[in-house]
Amino acid sequence: MGATRRRECYNKINQSQTHPEDEPLAFDIEAIRTATNNFSDENKLGQGGFGPVYKGLLPNGQLVAVKRLASCSGQGESEFTNEIALMANLQHPNLVKLLGYCLDLEGNERILVYEFVTNKSLxxxxxxxxxxxxxxxxxxxxxxxxxxxxxxxxxxxxxxxxxxxxxxxxxxxxxxxxxxxxxxxxxxxxxxxxxxxxxxxxxxxxxxxxxxxxxxxxxxxxxxxxxxxxxxxxxxxxxxxxxxxxxxxxxxxxxxxxxxxxxxxxxxxxxxxxxxxxxxxxxxxxxxxxxxxxxxxxxxxxxxxxxxxxxxxxxxxxxxxxxxxxxxxxxxxxxxxxx
Missing domain, CATH: 1.10.510.10 (Transferase(Phosphotransferase) domain 1)
Incomplete structure (x- = not known):
C-alpha cells in the first residue's frame, strides 16, 4: 500500500471521530509489540475473519485483546476504519469496548485494541x-x-x-x-x-x-x-x-x-x-x-x-x-x- 493511500486511511479515522471525549487511544506499534510479546503464539487468543487476536498486557497492568489485521487495503481497510468510527461513538455494557488502535504507516499494520473479555466467545x-x-x-x-x-x-x-x-x-x-x-x-x-x-x-x-x-x-x-x-x-x-x-x-x-x-x-x-x-x-x-x-x-x-x-x-x-x-x-x- 502506498504512502498516499495509507495517509488517506489515517485521515478517514480522524475525521470519523466526532466526539473527542470518546476517542480511542492511538497506540504506537512498539507498545503493541511489547504488550503482546511480539505477537507470540503463546498470546494468541484465536483467529478472526480479518486476522489473529492476541492477549496483551499494557504497562498499567490492564489486559487487552489485540486484533491484528493483515493489510490496509481493499475490504480490510474499510473494515478497520468503519469499526473505529462506530466504536468510538458507542458505549453500552453489552458491547465490547474499543480502547484504541494502531495504524503503523511504515509497517503496514492495522491493529484494534479492545477490552479483554475473560471467557472469550459464546x-x-x-x-x-x-x-x-x-x-x-x-x-x-x-x-x-x-x-x-x-x-x-x-x-x-x-x-x-x-x-x-x-x-x-x-x-x-x-x-x-x-x-x-x-x-x-x-x-x-x-x-x-x-x-x-x-x-x-x-x-x-x-x-x-x-x-x-x-x-x-x-x-x-x-x-x-x-x-x-x-x-x-x-x-x-x-x-x-x-x-x-x-x-x-x-x-x-x-x-x-x-x-x-x-x-x-x-x-x-x-x-x-x-x-x-x-x-x-x-x-x-x-x-x-x-x-x-x-x-x-x-x-x-x-x-x-x-x-x-x-x-x-x-x-x-x-x-x-x-x-x-x-x-x-x-x-x-x-x-x-x-x-
Whole structure:
C-alpha cells in the first residue's frame, strides 16, 4: 500500500471521530509489540475473519485483546476504519469496548485494541459438549436478555442507528460473569432515522445467520439483525449449530425447531442439560420468540424493543408462521418450504 493511500486511511479515522471525549487511544506499534510479546503464539487468543487476536498486557497492568489485521487495503481497510468510527461513538455494557488502535504507516499494520473479555466467545461454550453442560438455564437466559439489550441500544437507543450485519455466536464475547458483549463491528452500517432499509452492492456476513431478503435481494435493515438474533436464540436453546446433521443429512436448525413446534413438542429441541432445571415455560417462550425473529417476511419479525418487552413479560405472543428454510444443493443456495 502506498504512502498516499495509507495517509488517506489515517485521515478517514480522524475525521470519523466526532466526539473527542470518546476517542480511542492511538497506540504506537512498539507498545503493541511489547504488550503482546511480539505477537507470540503463546498470546494468541484465536483467529478472526480479518486476522489473529492476541492477549496483551499494557504497562498499567490492564489486559487487552489485540486484533491484528493483515493489510490496509481493499475490504480490510474499510473494515478497520468503519469499526473505529462506530466504536468510538458507542458505549453500552453489552458491547465490547474499543480502547484504541494502531495504524503503523511504515509497517503496514492495522491493529484494534479492545477490552479483554475473560471467557472469550459464546461459540466456545454452546458448541462444546463439556462446557455446554456447565451453562445452566439462568446463564443462557441472561445471555439472551443481554444480547437483546445490546441490539436495542444499537438499533434504537444510541445516538447512532447501527445495523451490525454479522450477529453470530463467535461474535458474542462473555465476561467473567458470563454477561454477553457484542463484538466485531467491521461489517456494521449506519442508518439515518428515516431509513428503513438499504440495498447493498455485496452481501458479506455468515451463511446460516443471514436473513432471506439480505441473502437473496441484498436488502439490509434492522430486521436483518433480528433474524440473526433469532437463529442465535435457537442455537443457545438447543446447543446445536444452525446447520446440523440428522443422520447422514444436513438440516437447518429452523426446520427442526419448526417441525417440533408444529407437532407441539418444542421442548424436544432443548439441550438435555437444561431439562434438569430451569423453567420449561420460560424455555418455551424463548423458542417462541426465536421463531418470531426468523419469520420469512421481514415485517413480521418483532421490533428490537418489542423483543426486550416479550422477554420480560408474560403477555400472549403472536403465533409464528413457518420460517424460511435454507439448504445447499450442488453448492447452490436455495429456499424451500417444509411439507
Amino acid at each position: 461459540d466456545r461454550f454452546i458448541f462444546d459438549p463439556i462446557k455446554r453442560a456447565e451453562m445452566d438455564w439462568a446463564t443462557r437466559y441472561k445471555i439472551i436478555e443481554g444480547l437483546a439489550q445490546g441490539l436495542l441500544y444499537l438499533h434504537e437507543k444510541s445516538r447512532l442507528k447501527v445495523i451490525h450485519r454479522d450477529v453470530k455466536a463467535s461474535n458474542i464475547l462473555l465476561d467473567k460473569d458470563m454477561n454477553p458483549k457484542i463484538a466485531d463491528f467491521g461489517l456494521a452500517r449506519l442508518f439515518s432515522d428515516d431509513q428503513t432499509h438499504v440495498t447493498m452492492s455485496k452481501v458479506p456476513g455468515t451463511y446460516g445467520y443471514m436473513a432471506p431478503e439480505y441473502l437473496y435481494h441484498r436488502r439490509c435493515s434492522v430486521k436483518s439483525d433480528i433474524f440473526s438474533f433469532g437463529v442465535l436464540i435457537l442455537e443457545i436453546m438447543s446447543g446445536q449449530r444452525n446447520t446440523m446433521f440428522d443422520g447422514q443429512h444436513e438440516v437447518d436448525i429452523r426446520s427442526v425447531v419448526w417441525r417440533n413446534w408444529r407437532d407441539r413438542t418444542p421442548l424436544n429441541i432443548v439441550d438435555p442439560n437444561l431439562m434438569r432445571e430451569g423453567s420449561s415455560n420460560q424455555m418455551m417462550r424463548c423458542i417462541h420468540i426465536g421463531l418470531l425473529c426468523v419469520q420469512k417476511i421481514a415485517q413480521q419479525r418483532p421490533e428490537t424493543g418489542r423483543i426486550v418487552k416479550m422477554l420480560k413479560s408474560h403477555e400472549t405472543l403472536q403465533i409464528p408462521s413457518q420460517p424460511s428454510i435454507f439448504h445447499t444443493d450442488n453448492a447452490t443456495e436455495s429456499e424451500i418450504e417444509l411439507s
